Amino acid sequence: MRIPAAALFALAAITMGSWWPTSRNHGGVPSSEELAEAARANPVTLLVDFRDDVSDAALAVNSYLEEPISRFSSNDRLYRIRFRTAEEAEAAAHKLRQDPMVESVDHDVQVSLFPDEVASGPVESPECAREGKVDTAARSFPDDPCFHYQWHLHQVGLPAAWKLGQGDGVLVAIIDTGVSRVPDLQAARLVPGFNFVADNEKADDDHGHGTHVAGTIAQVTNNARGVAGIAFRAALMPLKVLSAQGSGSMGAIAQAIRFAADHGAHVINMSLGGPFPVTPVRRAIEYAHRKGVLVVAAAGNDGRGRVSYPARYPNVVAVAATQWDESTTFYSNWGKEIDIAAPGGNIRVDQNGDGKPDGILQNTLLPGGKGDGYLWFMGTSMAAPHVAGIAALVMGAGVTRPDVVEKVLLDTARKPKSVAFDGHDDHYGAGIADAQAALNKAQRSRGAATLGLGVALALLGLGLIAVALVSRRR
Structure with missing residues (x-):
């Protein structure tokens, strides 16, 4: 039985529409100078x-x-x-x-953690290690005792966004130094990952960077302990590509990206990078994108107008860093490839006057591997997981195609308080990531898509009835 062309056209038009964007392209083609620099580097x-x-x-x-x-x-x-x-x-x-x-x-070429991540010294907050006393009658959400120091979560629209979603059912791969179950991550959802440094399944952290990044994405929240994370109901996949010294190979990163895509990751966060392009990494990103994975990466901490790789590649959400006053930080790289900005912190200042440095606060390993603490870090490495966490919230709300998730993030990014621009800005991209606005749009768009599909199916049904009537008359 042949379905009327009009019915098929209606189905395609309504279900695709403007909600099916084409893939954004950064360009990302390496220059001859970059290739020559890479040859000199190794x-x-x-x-x-x-x-x-x-x-x-x-x-x-x-x-x-x-x-x-x-x-x-x-x-x-x-x-x-x-x-x-x-x-x-x-x-x-x-x-x-x-x-x-x-x-x-x-x-x-080797890849490493960006400079200035810990060089200025992480500052421990011992009071966060104490479990809070829960008064069920006066309990607020979240009840994590040091949440009030996490100005960076407020900057991206939390806790209001948590009323709309918390990242259920989403898996985020963290390509970094590994992830360790510090006290505030004990109850986190961790799935098996891989250690590409030691070539085994033990992907524990021996540096502290990856665990800090993991906390921003999915720190256990509302547990009367420590601090909060953005998509705290999401699961984490630790993929260790960087050593205890914070360095590793681009080859390992390429394999880690493919591992994540092949093992069910929905989002990949890469808070690392370097100045040189490597073909297998670019192809691995393309592979992950085809498999429906959103890739997020840090722009780099050189304080110059050149976005680092892999953030520079197409099909990667490149993230710049802001501080408390919503200006971009002194270290954050900029350029046309910047997609969005998020809090990266600045531990050299205390702009909000809370008596603490304005860094990004999470539970992680202490330098030297002697226990754990609640530490303030700064860097675009800290900005990227804010965006990865918000992407997990959007995916948890039912929007899953990476191009569509990215469109939601960029369309809902808000302009900073003190900077006015239209469209794209080389320092902020589309603006500062906004979890609440992103979830609102995701839910509206998903509802519209569901309605559109229902209308399309109804039209298709009418078309089938018309065909049946015509056939019966014959």
Whole structure:
């Protein structure tokens, strides 16, 4: 039975409409200068991505000694090859790029935590470690005793947004230094991840950065202890790519992105980066995007007009950092690739006069690995998880396509108090992320999409009835 074309057109028009945006493109094409800089950064080591169908036998006879990035190299064929001199590496790179078995050749540049993250000194808040006394008659939400120091959550529309959603059913992958179950994360939902540094399943933190990032996204909230997190009903997947010294390889990051996409992550947060592009990372981001994953990354802390990689790539939400007064911070990178801004903090000032530094407060490991504490950090590394957390809230509200989630985030971002601009700003992107506005729009849009689908199905039903009547008359 043939369905009337008008009915099919109505179904397509109503269910897609303006709510089905096209993918945003940062550009992200590396310049010849960037490629030359990458070669100078690590002149004797190549990152080679062979075709997935290349056999072990073919690799064994190619005259190179391939070093696996991790156990997953046996599947994705991503390897590191070391040479004695830069000249040998360059000659091999030229030869490998002509090889039909090879998809890409890059210099294996290292990635690290951005400068100024902890250099100015995290400041511990011992009073947050004490569990609050819960008076059920006068209990407020949330009851975390140091929530009042988290000015940064108020800046993005909390706690009002929690009335609309709390991130239920969403999985956020944290590609970082790992995540440890510090006291305020004991009851958090953690799923198995992977350690790409040690090549094993133990993805605990041995630095503190990743645990701090995890807390901003999904710290256990309303537990009469410590502080709060944005999407506290979301689950976390720790993917360790950075060592205890805060450094790692771009190859590991590429594999971690694919791992997250293949193991059910809805959002990926990357609070790390560097100045150099690497093809396998870009392709891994494209792969994750095709599988429905929203990728969020920090813009970088160099205080210059050049957004870092991977935030610079297409299909990544690049996040700049604000401080208490809603100005962008002295360290936050800027440029046309900036999509949105969120609190990154500034521990050098106390603008709100609460007697504490204006950093981002979370429960994490103490420097040196001696216990845990409630520490203020600053950086675009701290800004990115605010956006990842809000994205988890939006996805928990039923909006799941990454392009659509990003559109919600950008459309609802608010303009800062003291800066006026229309459209896009190189320092703020669309503006400061607003969880409450984003959830309101998500719920309205989801309702409209549901209504549209219902109307479309009704029209389709009428079309089928019309066909039946015509057929009966014949």
